[in-house]
Amino acid sequence: MVDAVRATGAPVSGAGEIFQILRDGRxxxxAELANLTGLARSTVSNRVDALLASGLVRPAGEAVSTGGRPPARVAFNPLAGYVLAADLGATHATVAxxxxxGRIVASRTHPLDIAAGPETVLDVVIAEGGALLDAETDARARLAGVGIGVPGPVEHSTGRPTNPPIMPGWDRFDIPRYVQGSFDVPVLVDNDVNILALGEQSVGWPGIADLVFxxxxxxxxxxxxSGxxxxxxxxxxxxxxGHVQVPYSHDSPRPAGDExxxxxxxxxxxIAAELRSQGIAAAGSADVVDLVxxxxxxxxxxxxxxxxEVGEVLSTVVNMLNPSIIVLGGSVARAGEHLLAGVREVVYRRSIPLATQHLGIVQSQGGETAGVMGAAIMVIQQVLSPASVDARGARA
Known part of the structure; x- marks a missing residue:
């Protein structure tokens, strides 16, 4: 981040921009901040004082003196606020x-049927989240935002699910407004795969800018x-x-006209349906995983x-987007290396050599909390943006 500021020569204005430099934890x-930004020391001093008043920055001891009084240092204070995060699946809810x-302080996972409807499910999230906040000193008072991932399409700008196939009763439901009835903070909603991508990047690939989960x-x-x-x-x-038609391959057992x-x-x-056609008892994904x-x-x-078959579609994605890493997650991917092996077999064969020469295709490392971590990161990206930090400093 610091190098980017120097390389571009972009002017840094506002306490929020100075705060972005401090987010690395150092x-x-x-004086160092003035040198990095090119701003006058008096300007930097005023803006750092605003950050200290907001609580986002804390005193961090003294630097080594080069003569005279040792200069004071400041650093990012990650406990200046908390984020409530929820990862909702078809049959479970993880709240953290x-x-x-983005570090998870506490979390709980429970069985929960998404088809029970938005009020029933969100009331559980609100109750569980409230209990977690109350267990941490002043956490409820310092709540900065709420992030929620749901297993269906979401209009991110409004936080409303749109025709979600496995979420009866949720279509166009105003999730942010409902949750804000209990928590008067920004509430962001996205589909579960997007928040898993953010969580996976944070856990396993923080230096990778181009990733497909x-x-x-x-x-x-x-x-x-991307980028x-x-x-x-x-x-x-x-x-x-999932709604892309799979290109026909002569290697596939599917008939040529399969659309x-x-x-x-x-x-x-x-996969469960295919196994049932062979006379094998498999009601759904869980049975497939057990059998594998x-x-x-x-x-x-x-x-x-x-x-x-997933590789047939992903090979087009690789040619179009040229990611550095493809991460496979979900219950079927966690059953073993077999899904991963099939994907690799096709992607490395079908994609152009330039796109695959450094491409990694790996299993998820995020575990149970990857979704809530991603939901938290989604909120943090907004509430710690330069504009949001400037607004917080003005209020302080």
Whole structure:
């Protein structure tokens, strides 16, 4: 970040811009900040004082003296605020609170049916979140925002789900307004795959600016980070690769006229249907995972073939976006290496050599809290933006 400021020569104005330099956690003196920004020391001093008053920056001891009184240092204070984060799946909810770096302070996961409807589900999130906040000293008073991921398409600008197929009763429901009835802070909502992409980048690939996260479970979707920024598209539907028609391949057992989309062919639900057609009891994704983990040959073969079908679509994504990393997550991906092997087999064969020469295709490392971490990061990116920090400093 510091190098970028120097290299571009961009003028730094406002306390919010100075704060962005301090977000790396390193303590600095006002003189160092003046040198980095090119601003007058008096200007830097005024803006650092505003950051200290806001609580976002704290005193961090003294630097080594070069003669005279040692200069004071300041640093980012990640406990200046908390974020309440929720990752809602089809059958579970994980609720957590995080500090302003995105570090999870506490979390809880419970079975929860998303089809129970928005009021029922969100009341659980509000109650669980309130309990977590109350367990930390002053956390409720310092709540900076709420981030929620849901398993369906979301119009991110309004936080309203749009025709979500597995969320009856949620279509166009005003999630932010409902939650703000209990927490008077900004409430941001996105689909679960986007927040998983943010969480996965933070946990496993913080230095990677071009990453695609693919979730293969009951459905299939992708979160796209390009140039360091999550790409949502014009209306928030970017990454919906589950509804892409799979290109025909002579290697596939599918008939040439098969026009089904990827989700209908390669999701956990689709794999279970294929196994049932072979006389194997498999009601859904969970049964597929159990069969694969037990070493069932037909389940392993069907899962690897599903990986190949996912690879057919991903090879186009690789050629178009040239990511550095593709991360596979979701319940089916966690069953073992078989889905991953199928994806690699096709992507490395079908994509252009320049796009794949340094491409990594890996399994998710984020674990159970990747979703809530991503939801927290989504909020942090907004509440710690230069404009938001300037507004907070003005209020202080």
């Amino acid at each position: 303590a600095r003196t006002k 609170i995080a500090d302003l770096t 693919v979730k293969v479970a009951t459905g299939i979707g992708a979160g796209i980070i 360091g920024t999550l790409q949502r598209g014009a209306q928030g539907s970017a990454g919906d690769m 089904r989309d990827l989700e209908a062919i390669a999701s956990g639900t689709a 983990r037990s070493g069932h040959p037909a389940a392993i073969a069907a899962t690897r073939q599903a990986g190949r």
